[in-house]
Amino acid sequence: MDEGFRLREATTEDVDTLTDVHTRTRTAYYTAGGMPDQELAAPDAWVERRDAWARVLATWTRTTLCAEDSDGSVVGLLTAGPPHHEELGSATHYELYQIGVLPHAWGHGVGGALHREFVVRAAAAGCAEGVLECWASNTRAQRFYARHGWRPDGARRPGPMDSDYVRLRLKVDPSRPSGSW
Secondary structure (H helix, E strand, O other), X not given: OOOOEEEEEOOHHHHHHHHHHHHHHHHHHHHHOOOOHHHOOOHHHHHHHHHHHHHHHOOOOOEEEEEEXXXXXXXXXXXXEOOOOOOOOOOOEEEEEEEXXXXXXXXXOHHHHHHHHHHHHHXXXXXXXXXXXXXXXOHHHHHHHHHOOXXXXXXXXXXXXXXXXXXXXXXXXXXXXXXXX
């Protein structure tokens, strides 16, 4: 793990920071996938994302973490919790809603540390499988998740620019919640 950052639980005071990091990370992957950035920069969309983050932070069933650099600036985030998919039970599945890392922090271990924490929390919750959705055109994320053992399960839903969101799964060993993988 890179010593230049630390993970911490997000608080309600982080709502603007999380909104900013989310906005900047999603802009990076959608524009890399070919979406014009003017479609992503609408001020009303920022307000909607802020309201959504306020709801996330008020929900006790979700985990939300911040990754801070050595200056205390948030460079990444994670949010996870019970699955949104009706056919998946929360007793056996834990959903990774998002890992987002600012582009200037890519390659420094932030995403890997957030991912490890997701696995630890999924195992501690007694879940045998992680689940997430990833935009098919986000090839960087696709490669990241594949390196960490995630595999497509065949489920898809429509996404922007005729590029689906694909569902990925990861086997988790709930008997090892300490993260000693």
